[in-house]
Structure formats: structure tokens, C-alpha cells
Amino acid sequence: MDRQSIDKRGFTKLELLVVVVIIIVLILLLLPAVQPSGHGIRPMIRNQLKLIGLALHYYHDDYGAFPPAYVADENGRRLHSWRVLILPYLGEQQAQELYEQYDFSEPWNGPNNVKLVTQRPNIYGYPGQKGDATVTAFAAIVGKPCVFRGTEPVAIKDIRDGTSNTLIVGEAVGAGIPWTKPQDVEFDQFTHWGDPTGFSSDFVASGAYALFADGSVQSISSDEFNEKTTRALFTRAGGD
Numbered sequence: 001m002d003r004q005s006i007d008k009r010g011f012t013k014l015e016l017l018v019v020v021v022i023i024i025v026l027i028l029l030l031l032p033a034v035q036p037s038g039h040g041i042r043p044m045i046r047n048q049l050k051l052i053g054l055a056l057h058y059y060h061d062d063y064g065a066f067p068p069a070y071v072a073d074e075n076g077r078r079l080h081s082w083r084v085l086i087l088p089y090l091g092e093q094q095a096q097e098l099y100e101q102y103d104f105s106e107p108w109n110g111p112n113n114v115k116l117v118t119q120r121p122n123i124y125g126y127p128g129q130k131g132d133a134t135v136t137a138f139a140a141i142v143g144k145p146c147v148f149r150g151t152e153p154v155a156i157k158d159i160r161d162g163t164s165n166t167l168i169v170g171e172a173v174g175a176g177i178p179w180t181k182p183q184d185v186e187f188d189q190f191t192h193w194g195d196p197t198g199f200s201s202d203f204v205a206s207g208a209y210a211l212f213a214d215g216s217v218q219s220i221s222s223d224e225f226n227e228k229t230t231r232a233l234f235t236r237a238g239g240d
Helices: 012-033 042-063 093-099 115-118 226-236
Strands: 070-072 078-081 139-140 167-171 209-210 215-222
Touching: 012 209, 042 139, 042 209, 093 115, 115 139, 167 226
Parallel strands: none
Antiparallel strands: 070 078, 139 167, 167 209, 209 215
């Protein structure tokens, strides 16, 4: 994929842009004061997921569909993540600059792009927490029945179960996924909420905060949703 093929318009609606900037500034100001109790971190995580949701919807406005889960070459090798594709829509100067530095002619771990892994955008990080600064705190659920189904984009009209009933992204703080890597939580491998290799959180017991396709954010736990009921949330057109 060539950089010119992706629009860099970003946010153009003034009111939402102002809201995005204010939220980011508040996050940055609050980071030093956040305590391990999580009382200040929880709303930040929710806000980050909402900002990701806004970026996905702005991408949809431009292309008529949400981004693919990943871009692949002719052999099916995964090259680029949806997290990179929405960089121009996150409302962060750092994210825009990273997008301009990213080289779509090489894979995510090519000689140029691998240097960007250490420059993770604030929105993809876990607020107030120490640890590996290259990994994303958020991952999509990826599989044929999902909104992120692979290389093929999905439009809102294709989400027949309803956008408010379809989960697309969640906290994945233990998965150890580099933020530029085209890797997420696989639908076929999901077992339960709180799985450290899948969707998990430091602040939701046996669960995680999750983003739905309508842009709303909820806390989801295995106490409320077992594997079967969760899979119903993951599917875009399962009739459930």
C-alpha cells in the first residue's frame, strides 16, 4: 500500500477536534498524578477507546468502511495493522508524524518501520503504567464473522446485528503485541475474558474495557459473558 493512497485529512469537524485535543491534554496533565488504585486510570482508558472509536468512524467516513484488520501481500503475509492505518485520524500530532514516517512499501518490521515501534502514540499506551513502551494496550477481535475480518473492509451497513451489539476492540494489556504489528486477538482462539494472552485489564476483574462499533465503551467480564455469549458480541451478522 502506498502512502498516497490513504487520505491524511484527519479530523475536519471543528467541535470534535476541539474535544479530542482537550481530552488528550487532560490525559497528559493527569498522568503524573495517577495512583495505582486505578480511580483516575479507568476514565482515561475509556476515553482512549472512545478516541479510537472516533478515528475508526472518521476513516469510515472517508472510505465507506472501517479499515481492514491488516494489509497483506499476495502471499497472505500480514504487512500493516489497522492501528497504523488510522494514525491520521487520532487527532495527535505525534500520530500524524509517525504516519508520515511509516513506509508502506516494506512490512511493519522492515528496516524503516521497525524504528517507529518505540514511538508508540499516547492513545495506544496504558496510562500511568510502566512497562514495555512498544506494545499496544488495545487489540481488535479478528476473524471472518467479525467487523475486523481480515484484509476485507466491513461497512456499517454490513453489521446486521447492530453497531451497539457488536464488539470490535478491547484492552489487551498482557498480550504483548507491538503497536505496529498486524496482530490482534483471533476469534477462533478466544476462550474467556481476563485471559492474559487475549482481552484483559488491570482494572476490570476477569475482564476488560471494550469498544463497540457504535463508539460506546463498556466493561465486560467473564462473570457476565461466557465464551458463547461473548462470541455473539464479536459477530457482525450472527442474528444474535
